[in-house]
Structure formats: structure tokens, C-alpha cells
Amino acid sequence: MPVLRFLFWRAMQVIPVIFMATLAIFGLVQLVPGDPAATIAGEYATAENIEAIRQSLGLDRPAWEQYGTWLWNAVHGDLSNSLLTGLPVLDEVMRQLPSTLLIAVLALVIAILVGVPLGILAATRANSMLDRVVTGIASLGVAVPNFWLGMILVSIFAVGFGWFPTTGARPLTTDFWGALQHAVLPAATLATGGIAEITRQLRSSLIEVLQSQYVRTLRAKGLSPALILWKHGLRNASLTLLTVVGLVFNHTLGATVATEAVFAIPGAGSMIVNAAINKDFPIVQGAVFVLVMIVIAMNLIIDLLYTVLDPRVKKD
Template sequence: MNASIAGALLLVGRKLLTAFIQLLVIATLIFSVMYIMPGDPVLLLLGADSNPSPEAVASMRSQLGLDQPVMSQYFVWLWKALHLDFGTSLANGYPVSRYVLSNLPRTLELAFAAIIIATLIGVPLGIAAALKRGSLRDTILTSVATIGISVPVYILGTMLVLFFSLKLGWLPASGYTDISRNAFEHFRKLTLPALALGFGLAASIARMTRSSMLEILGRDFVRALRAKGMSERRIIWQHVLRNAAIPIVTIIGLQLGNLMGGTVLVEAMFNWPGLSTLLVGAVSARNYPLVQGAMLAIAALFICINLLVELLYSLLDPRIRRKRT
């Protein structure tokens, strides 16, 4: 087997093992939520106001498996979770996995739409600012990026609703329409929450792009390429941007992972029925199986995204692959 292929497989294997260990640790912490959160799930299910008899409480504990030792409950729950079985909702007995699978695509769609908007705005602005360092353009773009980072998402979301929805009437203020029913209306309702979520990310990406570009532009090999007569456009797009891509990919990947758990305010503000909205409702209702399933899904996505970003590093810069193998 070729040494480079073997090294790449070894790197992937190490990353997968690390991701599995991380997920196992997080799953253990999530399982502990049942014992940390206040309230008794059995009394919640039976209704504390109805004063259930001890026999009914004991029967329900046995049915839910809560009468078993904690470690037995943990291993049973973990084994079921590996098979995507997170139990049933305490509210209506509906499988938690179906709740997660129905809400997860909406959160993913919102997060990917936000990161696409952020990348399309942030990377060109960062490049434009770096190419004119110290100029009026650089000052203006840097100031806009600073403002974008400083403005909370709920304030920006409110401003977007006031301007684009109430004043101009271009976009709906909130709501959700299934894409299979009306694709145009679906994307109209997706626009404002994606903009609200993506603007702050665009500012972060723009600042990172500017900083990374300036660092590469100051290196000796760039001056050597200019001395050889290579065109400035070719230097920027073929050499500078490629070498500056790793920090940019880093922040994009990390921000995408953070978006998995950071869409709570946006989903609530724009009435977008995603996984974060499901989690908030489950916490309020002390619906422990639903809380555990939603949290584990978000954590698994975060770990998988970080894994993909780290593997992408090796494709962008072979030196990282050689160093780690």
C-alpha cells in the first residue's frame, strides 16, 4: 500500500476514534441530565396534581426502567442510543427519534443557509479590506465587521423584521412553510432568520480573512513571485488565498458547529420549528427523554462537523497530514 494512502487512513482512523470518545463522554453527561434536572419524570407523566398512588408510581417506574440501578439504566440507554432509539416522549408516548429526525433538517437548513450567506459576504469583504490595508475602504469594512460582531442576534433580527417585513413588506416576519407545499414561500420565510444568524458570522469571517490574507501577503514567497513578474491577480487567487484558506475554513467550520446549538433565539424569534425550539420546549416541560435525544443529536452534529473540518485541513495543507502521521 502506498505510504501516503496508509498515512491518510491512519489519520482518519485516529480522528474517528477521537470523535467516538468525545461522543461517548458527551452521551454520559447527557444521561446525567435526568438526575440533575429538578422534578420527577414519573410524577410529571402521571400528573402530580392527581396524587397518584404509590402502586401507580412504582408501576410506572418499572415500566420506564427507573427502578433499575443507575449503571444498568445507563448501559441500556447507551445501547439503545447507538441504535438511534432515544425512548418515547413523556408527553404523548411518541418516539423521540421521530421528533429529532423531523426537526433536525430544519435546523440544519437554517444553519447552512446562514453559513453560506456569511461566507459569501465575509470572505470577499475580508479580501477587499486586506488588499487596501490602511485605506478608507479598509477602515469602513473593518468598522462594519466590528459592528456586526457587537450587535446581538435578537436586536439584528428585530431590525430586519422592522425594515424588510413591516416597512417594505418584502418578506414575512416569521413562520414556516414546508418546501414540498410552496418552495418560494419556504425560502422567503427562511431569508430573514438566515440573515439574522449569518450577519454576525460574516463579520467574524471577514476579520479572519483580512488577518490571514495580510499575514500571507507579507511573506517572502509573495515578494519573490512579484519580482518574477507574476500578475497580482494570479498571486492573490492561486497562492495567497490558498495559503490563507486554513484559518478561514477553521472559523467557518467552528461557527457552523456552534450554529447547531446557537439557533435557539433565532428559531424562537422567527417561529422556525427546528431542533433548538424542540429542545427548549422539552426542557420547559421536563420531558427528559426528549431533552436527552435533542442534546445528543446536537452534540453528534457538532463533533461530526469538527471532524470534517480537521480532515479538510489535511486536503488544503499536506504539511498537516505529514506532521500528524
């Protein structure tokens, strides 16, 4: 029951965050220059036609009234309809979202599988040449722009060797291996920053643990270095690692916008960009809202895992 109570209070704390997020999403979209009604009406439309479209879409109402209507409908699962296609926004987002989530999750898996061993290696060889090489590579991973790295990977592994498709995506439900093939290069592009962050943070946390009085006492008792590392060192550094993993996923999900553009992937990120260009504001608001909810859900999952790794969290 303490876990359920902990999650309940965490969920209550999320409600103001969701409200502020919706306010920010709606407000920023309103600041985008251009009139959606004029875009829909076309280049040669008259002022009367544009005004009629504005009235039919409710764009002539005050901003606060538009926000209230949108928020009320969003709470009930209605994210409005696309201004250009007339299709429900939620259906459009759900159609494009799986490609984005596949890339983000695969990038996170790659970052963990590569970053954790590198962080452990650097921490156990602190201040050695190997440590300097690993931390140098990690710093390079943060500095390299994703869009540039994506083009390099396409040139080498897609165009040069022909191992992976250059662009596009496949539905995960109907073509599992094809979807993975299309997702490998975009995920590898996004994973570089996550690898660097996990490596650096785990290294710092693990070094601090291994140099603590607690670990020195364990060494004095004759415990093997491997047992100290795996049973005590990593367990104490796990909260830091879990926090970094959550942050990496959130950052990766946001970074898919540029990566999807490089690889021409029909995902949520590219949909937001295209909708913003075409002034299809309901699509922009709805897609960003769904991504924000995913980030919030990820944070709640991280909070739950905190209670598993450290029961003291439930008492805070």
C-alpha cells in the same frame, strides 16, 4: 490510501469525544430540577400514582444504570420515546431537524458569501479608511444580539415591506421556495456573527501571508498583485478560512435555539426548549445528541478538506 488511513485515525479519535458528550448530555439533564413523572401525572396526582409512573419509565433506577441503558440504545439508533407523546424520539427529531439545518446551512452560505469578500477587501486595503470601516462593521456584527437583530429584521422586512413571512417554516421537500422564504430572515440573523468572524480571521491571515517573504519574492519576480492574491495568498490562507467556517457552522447550529424562538420556527432548537420546560428529558437528550453528532461529522468533513488543501496534513 493515506487519506483513508488519516480519516480512520480521526474517526477513532472521535469515539472518546462521543462518549464524553453523551455523559455530559445525560448528566446535565439529570441536574435539571423537577420530576418528569410528576409532570406527566398532573397537578392532582397522588404520590402512589407518581411513583407508579416513575417505575414504568425506569426513573427509579440508579443514574448509572439509566445512562448505560440510554447509551446502549443510542448506539443502536434507539433514542427512547417521548415521555409526553410516547412517540420515538428519533422520529420526532428527524421531523424537526430539516428546518434547523436549512437555517444553519443558509446562514453559513450567507456568512461565506459576504465575509470572504469583506475579508479580502480589508486585507488588500490594510490600515486604510476602508479597512477600518470593514473591521468596525465586523466588530458590530459580533456585538449585536441575535434575538434583537431578528426582531428588527422582522419589523422592517416582514411587517414593514412584507417581503418575507414573519414566523413559521415550510417543509423543504414539498415547498422548496416557500421554505427558503421562511428561512431567509432567520438565516440572515444568524449570519451576522459568522460574517464578522470570517471577515476578521481572513483579514488577519491574508495580511500575514501578503507580508511574508515568500510573497515579496513573488512580487520581485514580477507577478501581478491579482495573481499573487488569488493563486498564492488565498491558497495559503485557506486552512485558516476552513477552520473558521467549521467553527462558524458549529456556533450557528447552537444559536438556532434563540433564533427559532424569535421566529416561531418548529425546529430542533425550539423542540429542545419546549421539551425542557415540560420535563420531557428523552427528547432533550436525543435532540442534543443528534446535534452533537452533526457537529462531529462537520469536524470530520473539515479534516478531510484539510488533506485536499494541504497534503502535508496526511503526514502528521
